[in-house]
Amino acid sequence: MFDIRYPADLPITARREEIIAAIRDHQVVILAGETGSGKTTQLPKMCLEAAGDNLRGQIGCTQPRRVAAMSVSKRVAEELNVPWGREVGCKMRFSDDTSRDTRIKFMTDGILLAEIQSDPMLRAYSILILDEAHERSLNIDFLLGYLRGLLQQRPDLKLVVTSATIDTEAFSKHFGDAPIIEVSGRMFPVEIRYAPLPTDDEIDMIEAAVSAVEDALIESSEGDVLVFMPTERDIRETRDLLEGRLGSTYEVLALFGRMASGDQQRIFSPGRKRRVVVATNVAETSITIPRIRYVIDTGLARISRYNPRTRTKRLPVETVSQSSANQRAGRAGRVQDGICIRLLAQDDYMKRERFTMPEIQRANLAEVILRMKAFKLGEIESFPFINPPTQAAIRSGYELLHELGALDETHEMSPLGKELAQLPVDPTLGRMLLQARKEKALPEMLVIAAGLSIPDPRERPDDDKERAAAAHKAWWCPDSDFISLLRIWQAVPQTDGKGGMNALRKFCKSNYLSFMRMREWRDVWKQLSDTLADDGQALSESKGSNDDAIHRSILSGQLGHIALREERNLYKAGGNRQVTLFPGSNLYERRDKNKPGKPGQDKSKQPPWIVAGEIVHTSQLFARSVAKINPDWIAELGGHLCERRYSEPHYSVKTGRVLVTERVFLHGLEVKRQHRSRACAAPAPGT
Ligand code: CDP
Ligand code: MG
Secondary structure, X not given: OOOOOOOOOOHHHXXXXXXXXXXXXXXXXXXEEOOOOOHHHHHHHHHHHHHHHHOOOEEEEEEOOHHHHHHHHHHHHHHOOOOEOOOEEEEEOOEEEOOOOOXXXXXXXXXXXXXXXXXXXXXXXXXXEEOOHHHOXXXXXXXXXXXXXXXXXXXXXXXXXXXXXXXXXXXXXXXXXXXXXXXXXXXXXXEEEEOOOOOOOHHHHHHHHHHHHHHHHHHOOOOEEEEEOOOHHHHHHHHHHHHHHXXXXXXXXXXXXXXXXXXXXXXXOOOOOOEEEEEOHHHOOOOOOOOEEEEEEXXXXXXXXEEOOOOEEEOOEEEOOHHHHHHHHHHHHOOOOEEEEEOOOHHHHHHOOOOOOOHHHOOOHHHHHHHHHHOOOOOHHHOOOOOOOOHHHHHHHXXXXXXXXXXXXXXXXXXXXXXXXXXXXXXXXXXXXXHHHHOOEHHHHHHHHHHHOOOOOEOOOHHHHHHHHHHHHHHOOOOEHHHHHHHHHHHOOOOOHHHHHHHHXXXXXXXXXXXXXXXXXXXXXXXXXXXXXHOOOOOOOEOOOOHHHHHHHHHHHOHHHEEEEEEOOEEEEHHHEEEEEOOOOOOOOOOOOOOOOOOOOOOOOOOOEEEEEEEEEOOOEEEEEEEEOOHXXXXXXXXXXXXXXXXXXXXXXXXXXXXXXXXXXXXXXXXXXXXXXXXXXXXOOOO
């Protein structure tokens, strides 16, 4: 049916017979090999050959990234000489280019997970290829675990797990000592040079990368350059700067996860000009760019990480592991001897983690549990993870989900939980956004949520404190730090493009704001808005700045962060924890030295009840980013958590009935006390 050929110059081609035999003889095969050895493009064809006429279902191949799934599926269709979208297709969120004739189906791993819900036995497939397993994202770990069980129920299903040459033993062990085939690529030696940055400034990083590129292009008269940058924005800026400096003699290209497919195709078809490709870690192992001789590595990447202080997930820029750095360097040695310039010191490299930690160990277990429930993967406690999470982490995951009202007492998903699982953000943030949508304050909440995920953008230089304070005063809001954040955002000139950046820079300077953090804030806000907009949410519905609506939204996601005032700057949070207001908060009160209050007299304007966006444990427990809340909201939004105690039945002469005192507690804090007649003691339903 197919005209199957293998490019002679790919290392995997030489091992073809052996690989096909292994797939025929074993249910699971682990295939390890250097990036570019031909795993992704050639394996589906070998699967076709291994199955021969017995191929009943499809060959499904999962990819961690959309850009890789798309480009590789096109390549395979081309190699098999069939139109893309028919025998060879590609499916991802919001686009399905497969047909009834599709034999080889590329997809993102999220798609295969989603298919488990409607086809738990995955009957559509005869062979599955789990590509890039070394990335150990949550999706990959879910699939590895689920498939282990499924393979026992479906002896006819075959699985090939492919990975860079990292930790292949773990995969083999996980699948009952499955055979490992290692395809050693023809790798040329790569010289590593270290060129640490003068400071930790991001601007310097781009500047340094650009001059390293210029040096490389001069040093050698042939070969292309690949630059690794942590974020999309860094990539764009580096590209713009390079284009300005290099002129039209060279071609400068950007490569990142979410980009137009026309631009993607250009990556694989270099013209006559020498090229500089500026990429995120998508070029680390997912996508092989031809002709690279030089690699410039910043050693940084965006890595998702759960932040227990805000109970949300962040995507901070972090240093990559040694194994990542080595993969990156390897990109330089595919065609001939290569050179990798690391923009860091050698001992910095030596001090780094050997391997990147699997996502499950950095993740919010609440999110993991919710996703496992949504995908119908079974219970987290008994799920065969390669690295199972700790009991303590699982427990706090459940606690958070109960607090958010996503699960009921029997650990089943509530309707709200189902809604949360649909949102592509972590559950705490998701809960706030759902509430904000109801309260018609979503645009404001998006701004605040993004603002909370970056460090405070206000700068307070020691030698210029008064003027900074005076500048910041414009955004001051006596009972809410969140509203201050919103006001900063609203004050910023919102123009885009280069001129916009200059305007922002100027604005920041005269208002004592960090330009970098403001930019980061915009980036996170954009990411968040884009993810939600992808889901077809109306993001613009706002009643205008309604502070109560905003604070109720925050409270809905942070019911565990409420606190009751005890004395100046000192609050009691749930679980009997003493928290201190952070001195940078608007609500913090400095002791007035001139007018000492009389003992027993408290002139404070501090609100009795607050919610904190963040609780930080440093020298003591600090509540950061706080706002005054109305305690009635707590019982309203946290009804499912409240415990009600009744006491002191007494006869009311006025009403002629027996009344009891109802006291409502949340995490041990008394949030409400009222007299009720005995009959109506049913708890109010939560919202
Ligand atoms: O998966 P692995 O890293 O082992 O290699 P691959 O992605 O199968 O790539 C094998 C070769 O095909 C590389 O030289 C790529 O540059 C090339 N390729 C291409 O030219 N166009 C694509 N869309 C994908 C791969
Ligand atoms: Mg590959």
